[in-house]
Amino acid sequence: MTATVKAETRIAELPEVAMPSQVAPRDARELSRLFFDQLGVLEEGTSHYQDVRSTLIEMNMSLVRFAAGRFRSRGQEGMEDIVQVGMIGLIKAIDRFEISREVEFTSFAIPYIIGEIKRFFRDTTWAVHVPRRLQEARVHLAKATEELRSRLGRTPTVRELSQLMCLSEEEVNEARLASNGYTSSSLDATINAGDDGETVLADHIGSDDTALELVEDFHALPPLIAELDERDRLIIHLRFVEERTQAQIGEHLGVSQMHVSRLLGRTLARLRAGMLTTH
Incomplete structure (x- = not known):
């Protein structure tokens, strides 16, 4: 039996969910375990993989609505926008979740969703x-x-x-x-320039140097990479320095592309968490 036939057989074993977005939260928790088991044996990028992944996303939308409800008092952005941002966090959580961790997906996903919403407020409400x-x-x-x-x-x-x-x-x-x-003032606001009369604020604003935003990251990242084990450092080097694909890295290490994807996801999550702690 080929790998494709095996995958199709496993797909057939999953319960049919006609309207995933309407599944009750308690039922979604139980069903999610089955679908995550399935996701772990499918090849990323295939139609079966995408179908299972999409069902997981729809079944767990209630987590996004629950997390978004905590931000109703902010009042500065519409709830629809907050939910859309929260969906990004949900998708990231699904892509990074590993059933082998024996952690409830709900406990794993909520911090991702809330973190994405908080990042949205941080990046859009500060002038x-x-x-x-x-x-x-x-x-x-x-x-x-x-x-x-x-x-x-x-x-x-x-x-x-x-x-x-x-x-x-x-x-x-x-x-x-x-x-x-x-908060900010309009760039067209007039200011008193003394003997030169009035001028607009825009005349006194310099240009942005976007490279400055990377300085903190450049200083924080090397110590975190140094703490990784040799294999994880090698994967990071092959992926981001030599720009090899996950399949090429898997061939180099003698493991599957799926295994490389999981190792890379775990390592990037660790580095990301370290960067957030540093900042």
Whole structure:
């Protein structure tokens, strides 16, 4: 029996799901295990693989709606946009999930979905790029300011804020400065230029250097790669330095393309998690 016939036989064993998006969450959890088992034996890119993957996505849409509901209070973006962004996180979770981990897919997927939504808000609601630690510090600063204002009956000083937030006064000032990046003024806004009269803000704005955004990543990534074992470092080198395909890497290592895909996905997830922790 050929591999294709075996795959078709396994497909036939799966329960028929007429409307995957209408499956109840409890039933979706049970069915997802069967479909993930199937996904693990199919060749990526085949029509059978895509059918199983698409069914998994539709069955677990309730996870996206559940996670998106946590952001209703934001009010700045439509829920439809938030759900669409959350779907990206769901798809990433499905592509990276391994049934052998013996972890509930729900527990695995929710952080991916919420992370994607938070990234969306971070990238679209801030007027300028601000490091994540300062974005988080801005939130803590707002809460601390409100708490002290209610307690003291006046605007708190930097020293009082630093004591409550357990930060240095310099870090508090830095967080205050970062808050200015949340909203923006029009580039056509007029400003007083002294003896030269009025001018527009756009005349005083320099051009962006997009390469600067990569500096932190370039410094954070090498130590994380150094912590990988020899095989994982080799796979990273073959894929991103020599730009070999997964099939070519599998041939070089003597393993299947599917195994290379799983190893690469696991390694990239580890590096990504390390980068987020570093930032």
